[in-house]
Amino acid sequence: MAMDFEEILGKCGDGHRYQYMLLALYGLLMFIVSRQYFAQSVISFVPDHWCYHEQLENRSYADIAAIYAPFKRPSCTRLAWISEDGSDATASEEPCNRWIYKYDHGFRSMNADLNWVCDEAYKARVGQSLFFVGSMCGTLLFGLLGDRIGRIRAVVLANWCGFLGDSATIFTESLVTFSASRFVSGLAAEANAYLMYILVLEYVSPTMRSVGLNLTMSVWYCLGMISASWQAVWLGEWRSFMAWSAMPQLLVTGFYFVVQESAQWLVTRHDIEGAELRLRRVAKFNRREVSEADFELFRQHCKTKESEASSQLSMQKQARLIDALKLPRLRLRLIYVHVVFSIMVLCYNTMSRNVEGLTISPFVMFTIFALTLPPSGIFQTQVQKNFGRKFTSVISMTATGVMTAATGILLTFWTQPSETVMVCLLLVSRFGISVITGSTMQISAELMPTCVRSSGLAVIHVTGAAFSFLSPYILHLDTYFRAASSIILCMLLLFCAWICLLLPETRNKKLPMSLAEGEEFGKDERMFDFLRNQEKEDHRDLAAGTNEKLMGE
Numbered sequence: 001m002a003m004d005f006e007e008i009l010g011k012c013g014d015g016h017r018y019q020y021m022l023l024a025l026y027g028l029l030m031f032i033v034s035r036q037y038f039a040q041s042v043i044s045f046v047p048d049h050w051c052y053h054e055q056l057e058n059r060s061y062a063d064i065a066a067i068y069a070p071f072k073r074p075s076c077t078r079l080a081w082i083s084e085d086g087s088d089a090t091a092s093e094e095p096c097n098r099w100i101y102k103y104d105h106g107f108r109s110m111n112a113d114l115n116w117v118c119d120e121a122y123k124a125r126v127g128q129s130l131f132f133v134g135s136m137c138g139t140l141l142f143g144l145l146g147d148r149i150g151r152i153r154a155v156v157l158a159n160w161c162g163f164l165g166d167s168a169t170i171f172t173e174s175l176v177t178f179s180a181s182r183f184v185s186g187l188a189a190e191a192n193a194y195l196m197y198i199l200v201l202e203y204v205s206p207t208m209r210s211v212g213l214n215l216t217m218s219v220w221y222c223l224g225m226i227s228a229s230w231q232a233v234w235l236g237e238w239r240s241f242m243a244w245s246a247m248p249q250l251l252v253t254g255f256y257f258v259v260q261e262s263a264q265w266l267v268t269r270h271d272i273e274g275a276e277l278r279l280r281r282v283a284k285f286n287r288r289e290v291s292e293a294d295f296e297l298f299r300q301h302c303k304t305k306e307s308e309a310s311s312q313l314s315m316q317k318q319a320r321l322i323d324a325l326k327l328p329r330l331r332l333r334l335i336y337v338h339v340v341f342s343i344m345v346l347c348y349n350t351m352s353r354n355v356e357g358l359t360i361s362p363f364v365m366f367t368i369f370a371l372t373l374p375p376s377g378i379f380q381t382q383v384q385k386n387f388g389r390k391f392t393s394v395i396s397m398t399a400t401g402v403m404t405a406a407t408g409i410l411l412t413f414w415t416q417p418s419e420t421v422m423v424c425l426l427l428v429s430r431f432g433i434s435v436i437t438g439s440t441m442q443i444s445a446e447l448m449p450t451c452v453r454s455s456g457l458a459v460i461h462v463t464g465a466a467f468s469f470l471s472p473y474i475l476h477l478d479t480y481f482r483a484a485s486s487i488i489l490c491m492l493l494l495f496c497a498w499i500c501l502l503l504p505e506t507r508n509k510k511l512p513m514s515l516a517e518g519e520e521f522g523k524d525e526r527m528f529d530f531l532r533n534q535e536k537e538d539h540r541d542l543a544a545g546t547n548e549k550l551m552g553e
Helices: 006-010 017-041 061-068 122-146 149-167 173-184 191-201 208-235 238-258 263-268 271-283 292-311 328-353 362-370 373-387 389-413 419-447 450-477 483-500 515-520 535-552
Strands: 048-051 079-082 090-093 101-103
Touching: 006 263, 006 271, 006 292, 017 173, 017 191, 017 208, 017 238, 017 271, 017 362, 048 061, 061 079, 090 389, 101 238, 122 149, 122 173, 122 191, 122 450, 149 173, 149 191, 149 238, 191 208, 191 419, 191 450, 208 362, 208 373, 208 419, 208 450, 263 271, 263 450, 271 292, 328 419, 328 450, 328 483, 328 515, 362 419, 373 419, 389 419, 389 483, 419 450, 419 483, 450 483
Parallel strands: none
Antiparallel strands: 048 101, 079 090
């Protein structure tokens, strides 16, 4: 009788001290990641500003705004003369080279400090674009490395790129140095988060995959966003804020010494001794006693699988993502996942950018949006726990899509809604798309075979980022018809919901490790099987898992 990876991991402990430590470190990383990611936006806030004139020095911001109001470009128009009472002014033909800034909550942003406004406002946007280009390159690079040199090493390397890029940003004064530093920082923007996600996923029980990962990510990502906003206000200027965002990334280097490399991944690389060593360390940390006979059964299972792979043209010996495309069922599933994830990222970025017309402080908006994450994480966790990943994805996509379209059509006829109504509508859409993002991320990771999970997720992240370049154009359609972007997003989300119906359920199932297992995963499952009552099956699986753990003890 052989013992597969899930069984030996259950004996070593898949929901004990080591797993809780992993989730704590994952939470710390998500806190750091959210600060690093949104620092890009925080330092680029552009406060209200007007061209400097000596006669404006002792006037209030309201008076200055009133004086500039008659001009087409009040922020960039230089005045030649101002009347004593401020009721009249004439514009100068000379360009403006000095400004008066109304700092939001007293925070001096990079744009204000370097005067990157008006004709030089493009410089900050170029740097932001290079950040996201770096994100695409880093996601692909470290994703491939994650399947070559291991998850934990790739995570550490990615965070070093983030630290170096953010540290270099502090000293930038020109467009070239700013763009280069933001590119390097962007290399870590996505890679470090999803690589650690994979590492935790491959060490925890099916229940913790849903509850632990989702709650940890939503709570700590929320705290990171809020702390980034208000620490910037506390510090008062962008260079100190960037230093505080860069330094915590060094803490991730310590992960190398306390986090075990993925034993699942080592098995797929045919390093059985390395996998066994990591499992023994996990068992010791969890204070679990695992017999030598159990490890021998595990070794026999791995050798049997290796022999089967060898008989199949050694496909698994050096499994690559391109090899997965040679298997028809796995290829089709990966295409489905690719399409769903890419469209989801496009919808997320489009909804995130759709904040036109709001005059609320960006620091306040960051906080409000962040506060939607824990409730969405709790909601997603409970629905996935009771109904599964597939149900959560399909229902959340359908409901959010219909709600988005209804909101767009409503605003077409209600042309001047109050700011409170607009914020509430934005929060509802944020809640929905957060649930969609979490459920899509989880089902995508679980459907990827372990041997190509890192590189597979890297590719879909890059494609999603590429799709995101369409979001400004989708929003631009609102200038022709107010509900155009909302209807398009609704159609995209409904299309994704339909594709999700074609994917197999992953709740309480052993994740595929090899390409062969990925090909067979969910083979006999039909489209609407997830709607059937599986309470008895869940109780049976739970009882079996409990018996195994009791036998192990």
